[in-house]
Amino acid sequence: MFGRLKTAILGAVVVCAALVPLFGDPRQTPVTHPIWGRMLLRALDMQDAIRESTQASQVFATLSWRDSLSLPGDRFAKGDGVAVKDDAGVRRVVAGTTPGEVVYPVAVVQGGDYQFRVRMAGDPGRPATAEVSPYRGGRAYKTFTFSPALQGDWLPGGVAHLDPGSYKTEILLPPGSSLERLEVAPRCAASVEPVGGWHPTAITTVEDVAVTSLRALDLESELPPADTPLEISASEFEVDEYLNEPAREPGFAGEALRAGGKGLRGMVSVTLPEAGLYTVSAFGSDGSGARWTADGCRKAVVCPSSRTGWRVVMSQPMSAGRHTIAVVLGDGAIVERVRIERKKDGAPDYLATLRRLGFDPGPDGPVSRAKATDAIDFLRDKNRDRVAGLCGDPTLPEFQVTPTPQVAVLAAGGPAQVGLDGPGGPGRPDVLGPSLLPPQEPASPTSPN
Numbered sequence: 177m178f179g180r181l182k183t184a185i186l187g188a189v190v191v192c193a194a195l196v197p198l199f200g201d202p203r204q205t206p207v208t209h210p211i212w213g214r215m216l217l218r219a220l221d222m223q224d225a226i227r228e229s230t231q232a233s234q235v236f237a238t239l240s241w242r243d244s245l246s247l248p249g250d251r252f253a254k255g256d257g258v259a260v261k262d263d264a265g266v267r268r269v270v271a272g273t274t275p276g277e278v279v280y281p282v283a284v285v286q287g288g289d290y291q292f293r294v295r296m297a298g299d300p301g302r303p304a305t306a307e308v309s310p311y312r313g314g315r316a317y318k319t320f321t322f323s324p325a326l327q328g329d330w331l332p333g334g335v336a337h338l339d340p341g342s343y344k345t346e347i348l349l350p351p352g353s354s355l356e357r358l359e360v361a362p363r364c365a366a367s368v369e370p371v372g373g374w375h376p377t378a379i380t381t382v383e384d385v386a387v388t389s390l391r392a393l394d395l396e397s398e399l400p401p402a403d404t405p406l407e408i409s410a411s412e413f414e415v416d417e418y419l420n421e422p423a424r425e426p427g428f429a430g431e432a433l434r435a436g437g438k439g440l441r442g443m444v445s446v447t448l449p450e451a452g453l454y455t456v457s458a459f460g461s462d463g464s465g466a467r468w469t470a471d472g473c474r475k476a477v478v479c480p481s482s483r484t485g486w487r488v489v490m491s492q493p494m495s496a497g498r499h500t501i502a503v504v505l506g507d508g509a510i511v512e513r514v515r516i517e518r519k520k521d522g523a524p525d526y527l528a529t530l531r532r533l534g535f536d537p538g539p540d541g542p543v544s545r546a547k548a549t550d551a552i553d554f555l556r557d558k559n560r561d562r563v564a565g566l567c568g569d570p571t572l573p574e575f576q577v578t579p580t581p582q583v584a585v586l587a588a589g590g591p592a593q594v595g596l597d598g599p600g601g602p603g604r605p606d607v608l609g610p611s612l613l614p615p616q617e618p619a620s621p622t623s624p625n
Contacts, residue, residue: 207548209370212380213239215548216368216388219555221563222283224311224342236374238283239388244361247280249354254279258349268356271349280345280358281311285392287339287566288475289363292320297328298353306333311342317568324353335363337477337569340562364473366492368392371523382537383523385551386530393558396491396519397455398529405517406446408501413442432512435463435505439573443502446516450496453521456489456514463508465570471499479567480506491519506572 207215210232217223217235237245249269250260258269258276269278284290296304303323309316320333349355368391370384378384390396410433433442448454456470466478468489476490503511519525530537535554538547 205545207380207543207545208376209374209378209380209384210235210376212384212388212543212548213374215552216392216555217283217285219552220285220340220392220559221556222285222342224281232374232376236369239285239368239392240374241285241362241365242367244359245282247358247360249278249356249358251280252278253281253344261354266356268354269349270354271351273351275351276349278347278349278355280347282308282343282345282360284338284340284343285368286362286366286394287337287477288365289335289337290365291335291361291363292318292333292345293330293359293361294322294333294347294355295328295330295357295359296322296324296349296353296355297326298324298350300324300326302350302353304347304349304353304355306345306347308336308338308343308345311344317343324350328354328356330359337475339566339568340559363475366391366394366474379542380548382540382543382547383527385537385543385548386526387523389530389535389551389555390526393555393562394491395529395533395558396453396521397457397488398533399453399455399519399521399525400529402452402518402520405515406448408444408446408514408516410442410512413444415440415442432460432510433503433505434510435507437507439507440505440509441503441573442505442511443500444514445498445500447498448494448496448516448518450518451494452518453491454494455491455517455519456501457486457517458489458503458511458514459486460484460511461509462487463510464506465567465572466506466509466511467504467570467572469502470494472502477567477569478509479565480570484510486515489514504572506570 213232213235217238222238237243248267250267252269254277255269256277257274258271258278261268261270269276282290292306292308294304294306298304300323303321306320306322307316308318308320317338318334318336322331322333324331345358345360347355347358368388370380370387390398409431411431413433415433433440456468458468461484462478462481465480468476468478470476470490470492471494474490474492478487478489501514501516505511527537535551537543537551543551
């Protein structure tokens with residue numbers, strides 16, 4: 177018996193030894209872009225919205241968020257009272273004689289405004305509702321109502337401001353209705369990807385770790401300056417309401433935008449001499465909060481506080497030419513001046529900055545599995561601090577929207593287009609087109625092919 181047991185153990189060892197070269201030792205196998213992308217999402221506490229079986233292309237798309245997130249109706253995380261039916265190759269979720277419910281996970285890496293819509297069919301007299309809430313429970317951030325068409329069509333929902341995190345979209349389908357697709361489109365969300373984009377077979381380098389880490393944590397403002405910053409005084413803003421007198425608060429020397437109970441909205445145009453990554457900062461007091469936009473597209477929120485001093489508003493790639501910066505201030509908020517600073521944004525600059533902030537991913541070249549794991553711990557701690565300081569979209573006075581002046585803005589991959597026949601352009605009314613973005617690198621491929 178002892179001999180047979182010894183033989184069995186030796187056989188198991190031989191089998192395991194043969195499998196190691198075949199599958200690779202997890203501690204020694206290279207960290208590819210798909211592996212690092214999943215590790216990065218886990219560090220950002222996105223594991224609830226990213227299933228282990230998710231394709232690499234979906235992981236890349238979640239991090240980049242350059243185009244809309246389009247989910248087929250049958251790709252739900254949870255369903256109740258619904259059936260999946262295939263109609264000529266189109267799979268739909270169909271509610272029976274009673275209302276049905278489906279839940280879809282949505283991971284948001286960068287905060288901002290997100291547009292929701294669905295493609296569905298049903299009785300127009302029986303509307304469907306969609307509720308966006310934290311994945312692990314909590315109050316709903318937004319509720320939309322959709323009145324379906326008998327033959328099925330795209331139905332616009334609305335815009336929800338979402339901070340970074342995992343969310344779920346719960347859709348209540350009335351009896352007899354069907355859902356073909358849910359689409360979520362970002363409005364100029366910042367992309368998280370390496371220089372040159374994500375690639376399904378690429379090996380992750382220490383520079384890739386540095387670039388994606390700083391972008392994921394929204395810390396590109398820590399990059400070194402490329403030249404002397406451009407400074408704009410409050411008197412250069414066009415405003416709806418403006419107190420043309422020095423602010424009385426300590427620390428303010430000159431004229432300032434200062435909001436009263438009705439709030440204040442201001443806008444300024446600036447011409448940038450060359451393209452690059454720019455950080456916009458403001459000197460003032462937070463008061464009851466502020467909402468900033470760049471080129472009528474990229475949005476950043478300042479939470480209410482008693483803090484006074486310089487505050488980073490956003491970091492954003494911008495083209496050479498004319499741009500607009502707009503701000504809505506809540507009661508007690510003050511802006512004395514704005515600084516726009518071009519940053520050094522080469523991969524070595526990201527790497528040096530990450531090391532200065534306290535984490536060294538190792539020597540140049542591919543990152544080791546051990547260092548990648550350490551990076552996740554570092555990112556998780558930093559992300560918790562970042563998320564703790566978020567407040568959603570503060571309640572601020574509403575101002576009538578005016579047309580945005582013509583500015584040097586490009587959509588991802590080409591010039592911005594207006595007057596399209598549909599959301600996706602002529603002949604494509606059923607697809608949301610690329611978001612109108614301040615100029616960035618072309619979108620990285622999110623498909624293995």
